Amino acid sequence: MEPNETKAKDLYYPLIATVVNVESLTETEKRFSIQLPNDKTLGHKPGQFVEVSLFGFGEAPISVCSSPTRDNPYFELTVRKAGRLTDKMHLLPSGSKIGIRGPFGNGFNVQDFEGKDVLFVAGGIGLAPLKSMIDFTLDQRDRFNRVIIVYGTKNPAEILFKREVESWQQRRDVEFYMTVDRADKNWKGNVGVITTLIPPLELDVERTVAAVVGPPIMYKFVAMALKAKRIPDQNIYMSLERRMKCGVGKCGHCQINNSYVCQDGPVYNYVRVKELEEAI
Amino acid sequence: MSKPKVAFFDFTSCEGCQLNKLNFENDLLDMLKLVDIVEFREAMDNRADEYDIAFIEGSISSPTCVERIHDIRRRTKILVALGQCAVSGGINAMKNDQPSEWVRETVYGEDKYLFPSLPAMPVSAVVKVDYEIRGCPMSPPEYLHVLKSLLLGRKPELKDYAVCVECKLKENECVLDKGMFCLGPVTRAGCEAICPSFGQYCTGCRGPVSDLNKDGAVNMLKAHGFSEAEAIKRMKMFNTNDLEKTISWGAK
């Protein structure tokens, strides 16, 4: 009997891309600019992620932090040193080869935000995935109404994207608020957890759509603060983190109840988050 | 890149782990190409001042041991506890369960005060341990994995699930199905389920999984006809320290 072939895709083979630039953002975070082979573009939506691999060090999901609107031949990742793969990434010089699969996940749906007041709430490294959406919004500024960015980190040393943050602070068409949990000597801004920034905001309940990304424990409290502002559940979006091995809905690690984060997420509407008992 | 300096030290143990390290006859020479062995008392005369990786075998069970291990910790960048004696006190810790006066009396009689001895402690009770290679004896594949990972500069991936997982991956006949008892369901994997693979029950020599359901384990053993006391005794053979958190260690 003759063997049969199938036309299914080989899901687990990465493209070998090139790191074209590495920028140190904080002690533990670096930004990588990555170019795919043959000038291919990634073709991602804001909020999507890729599976990054270094052979011998494994593979991990990393959000794309650059916006597809910037017509660059490369895309950007912001990576925190957290383990096998990411520690090694931090040692890479530019010019290194790196494996990329993706983009994966649903990403933010721009229509949901169009014509609305967009409220971004970013905690810690959560700013990285949100940045792709923030940049997208700012690049097509007239498609959106107000743009409000609320950003909190543990301490001033952990502030990401200082250049961008400065420009957001300066832009008149962006309302930017920031806080740190613990100040240092030079810090002059707000001190306190991120939820303290929400009550003073003047929000138009009818028009505000929020996008929230941060560490797991942050979601519950931000959601409570937004509820207090009477923002309807369906106007809140969250990007959730889970363990992932395949990124294509097979390995099972990212499952929250009956939802695969790598397929149905990582961006979820809060209505859905509430249905998923294990989500936050 | 200069070769990392590796050293091996032994404390109270059977030295089976040391021997196991020499039992990679086929790989030993390859290994020597990648590392510089600078201290290994059982095999060589040299002593060195500093190490990149120190492997520690054996448990800490005398005041001199405590001094030595502090000294090693000061000199080494990475410290790896090798084998169950070093990781948890292992079988040596069985004596911790009994009043030490009684133990020494039974063994040395009137001469008991000649030889000071402490409860058998894991290395981590005295100094910071970076990685642990479990098992009595340590499992060679896991040791190789750790060594290779450290040479690459990455964290090893150590398992924290039951021996049953590896046993099932190998499709062994479950020894429970042969009417024996087994500690595999609550013992940490990493040994490739070697005992059940040879028809023997798992003795629990790699310590309990970190989310141990102790009562569940006792119930399982009871279902195999053990009394509660006997069940706990069986579980304690290599794990007295893990199961008896009441024993107090020296300061961390």
Place this chain on the structure above:
Amino acid sequence: MSRDLSIDVHHITRVEGHGNIVVDMKNGELRKAQLDIVEPPRFFEAMMKGRSFHEAAIITSRICGICSLGHQMTSLKATEAALGLELSEQTIKLRKLLVHGSTFQSNVLHALFLATPDFLNVGSVFPLVETHKEVVLAALRLKRLANEMGEIISGRAVHPISCVPGGFTQIPTEDKLKYLKEQLETQGLKDVAFVAEVLKSLAGEIPVFKRETEYISVYSDEEYGLYDGQICSSDSGLYPVEDYLSVTNEFVVAHSSSKHARFNRSSYMVGALARFNNSHKLLKPEARDLAASLGLVAPNFNPYMITVAQVVEVLHCVLDSIDLLDDLLTTGLKQEKPNQQPTKYGRGIATTEVPRGILFHDYTYNRQGIIEAANCIIPTGQNLANIDDDMKKLVPEILDQGKDTITKKLEMLVRAYDPCISCSVHMLDVEFVE
């Protein structure tokens, strides 16, 4: 010639466990020449009390990883004697193979990796990887082969798995045994011959020293005494195993956490040279010839020759293993389960020759199959008094050779005994008072 000498080798290297060599001579009077055993004790007998017969061998094998198989064998035999468990012939043959494997693995390790560096004036085997690569490779191959015997028959060379009271939890496949036999017959024998040649070329490096002492080993009429037999003293003949306590007469000394032993003299020797002296007639002819060609003739009173006797035993064990495998393969392997139905309870005493010498385990079981009393006497402990006596005779003889040479020769002497210090402190005899 100086009349003062003070040597203190702290933690002698290339031996198993922690020991210090201490020599103290003042005005020509030798006050001290001894091996201090500083390893912390481990209290195994106390741990044995209250344990079931299934567990005894698992625990005692952890007395010493180097001798784990020997402890396990002796423990199993003591348990079987106490509980009246009969063994099948197949079990005994498989066990003898295991004993051979562990003997020749340990002998190769000691002779080539621990002792040979002394003959070649280097600090360890590692430099030899460059200078004497072929020797190292041959030794590694032999070691691997011995370990493979353990792995195939009992699952693991260190702390064997499948030998349990009454037999084996799993029988190896015939294919695997065939493979072992082929390996032993081809590469195995070739490597032994090569190693023997190397040793021959180093004969001049072996120090000359003579002190007659009492030699004690296992003795059997049928074969070179390893797996089982009676106690044999070169001074006073044969004794049943049950009389072991009257042979070993252990006593505590202040400089050692391991007890010392004596019988007809102030000390006695156990191990490869004792075995050779007592049982050389039962060696395979090829092994006897090898001994002769290496200048080892019984009786031999030079402790430095222990290393040579070890290599002779390697050849004997390889040859006898081939015969045993042949036997097993001709009869065919039976899938049999271990016999674990006790027919009696009480005391069981057993002895085995482990690489470092004669080993005793002695258990008393109650009617539930639980240990009430345990005692083990291990070879290194029995050798300690003899080592001290050797030192006391050696130091004055070589006093004019300078401190460095004296130190080196003393270290070589201790190493020649291949002492297993962790073993010696792990087992201290104890009598449980009922």
Place this chain on the structure above:
Amino acid sequence: MQSKTNTHLQDLDYLFFDEATLRQFIVYLQTRAEVIAPHAKGERSYMYKPVKDAKEVVLNYPRTIQPLKKFFLPPTETLLTFKLSDNQYVEQTPEPGKRIFFGIHSYELQAILRLDYSFEKGNPESNYLTRRANALFIGISYKPDAYHFGKSVGIEIEKTDGFSLFIEPMENGYFIFIVDEAGRTLLEGFQAPQTQALVFEQQEKEFHNKIKYHHNRLPEVFEHAYHSDVWKDVSQRCLGCGTCNLLCPTCYCFDVRDEIELDAENGTRQRFWDGCMLHDFTRVAGDEVFRDKLHNRTRHRLFRKFKYITDHSGELSCVGCGRCTSFCPAKISIVEIINQLIKDVSEVKSI
């Protein structure tokens, strides 16, 4: 939920083989492709493995240790091999040889059909599908033991969907039913010796182990089961060993690990079976474990069998093989859990 119509054996063409002929048939099959069949393993267990000697094939067995998935999703599989220095890799594609699976129980093949759904849907995976496209199945009926409960999840012993041939053992031989064209072709190539023409009459086989509700109603039960006390009760006894996940024929979660060789240059990326009962399954950086408690994990496992996947596929993901119960060291019974849930639910709310 729809249940597929079952072909009745009576409606199929058949032959009758005696014992010797059946063994010859296995030998003949070996000339066509690799044949995989149940064999004895150890003292009282069974496993599927390639046939070396047709005499060793066991036809009367309760269940194997590992399910058939091991041939389509191997316990460990090399996905790619790589070189460290240049970060390049070589793909490892599965050897697409033809394989005939002989003597397979209906629930086992039904489990494969469920895996098909998972590996074809969304992103089809070529490793799995290539192996799958090259497989042919010959079924056999079985006598249910204390753990089988196929019928309770809608899978009859004689369910022939997906098989090419189906064997019904009788006292003095075997009826061989032709289920599809591939089966017919196979049989036609075999020079069967003339055997007597017996008439087949189906015999009923009793399941001892039963779920109290019809399988159509189980997803409904699970709609109310999330906050049941059963989960905590079970977690008192469960040891979290993962056996139930690993041996379940419809569980397919995996982990991926990179391992390098001692030359510090060559390495492989491998995947392994993993399971949602294992504590670290959901651990992420920052050491959050999303299903930290055993009762959360047991619940997730059962929900995957009866609700989560079912919501999408329309089929239960439990096929009633009984492995998770018979191999569980704590003897936690899936049927008892479900019956307890049914009891809870019907007490609270009469559905």
